[in-house]
Amino acid sequence: MRPSLKQVMRRYWESHPIGVEAIEEEFGSPEFYRKYVEYFDQFYDYKWKAFEYEKYRGQKVLEIGCGLGIDSYKFAKWEAELTCIDLAQTSVRSTKRLLEQLDLSAKVLQGDVEALAFPDASFDVVYAYGVLMLAENERQAYDEIYRVLREGGEALVVLYHRRSWFWLLKRLSGTEVESEAGDPPVNRVHSLREVEELFSRFSSVETRLERFPRQTRRRKGFAAMAFNWIFVPLSKFIPRILMRPFGWHIVIKAVK
Numbered sequence: 027m028r029p030s031l032k033q034v035m036r037r038y039w040e041s042h043p044i045g046v047e048a049i050e051e052e053f054g055s056p057e058f059y060r061k062y063v064e065y066f067d068q069f070y071d072y073k074w075k076a077f078e079y080e081k082y083r084g085q086k087v088l089e090i091g092c093g094l095g096i097d098s099y100k101f102a103k104w105e106a107e108l109t110c111i112d113l114a115q116t117s118v119r120s121t122k123r124l125l126e127q128l129d130l131s132a133k134v135l136q137g138d139v140e141a142l143a144f145p146d147a148s149f150d151v152v153y154a155y156g157v158l159m160l161a162e163n164e165r166q167a168y169d170e171i172y173r174v175l176r177e178g179g180e181a182l183v184v185l186y187h188r189r190s191w192f193w194l195l196k197r198l199s200g201t202e203v204e205s206e207a208g209d210p211p212v213n214r215v216h217s218l219r220e221v222e223e224l225f226s227r228f229s230s231v232e233t234r235l236e237r238f239p240r241q242t243r244r245r246k247g248f249a250a251m252a253f254n255w256i257f258v259p260l261s262k263f264i265p266r267i268l269m270r271p272f273g274w275h276i277v278i279k280a281v282k
Contacts, residue, residue: 054123099130111137206245
């Protein structure tokens, strides 16, 4: 019997946990997590300003797609009442291990955004960073998020932007989006108009474009060297006001 798309997606993320390729230390070791937090704190520094994790102290937060735990530790550090889910057990184990090493607490479970195992209006905040464009049934995923949010609750979401510098570079170079080893079978990009449609049930929606070129350790070889030492330095000569409409990440804050 052929595996379902959901099974294929789960297998992909079990074997391609995002972030592992940037760290030389053995995956799962204390030194790995120390370097992991250090690197991704720098590489995605805009997130800490955009989301202000300290604002959610004491609130009930659901993180969808926790990955290796980089955002989970931010919410837990600021004492949110945090529940994390991920489709892949690799990510569930990794997030638990990272939080344990940092002496932080959260509920970390295997789960599916298209069928959230929580009652209606369970959370003050639902956070999904670079996850929802991977859902098999995207509309169902948004309906589930809306359902588990309380009235006045906030959805914090990041999606990939179609009219971005990265998507153009990917199309020209043939670069994979998630991993040099290949992309998952579902991985969408969105326009700002499509974002408005996806969040049409929410009472207010704020969007902002972020994630501009900077050096990375996640890619290897000549293409990565050209990106790090030619493309990134040249991009710094372009005024940010001109780059802003072409950010790779759409940062979304929506209130139910």
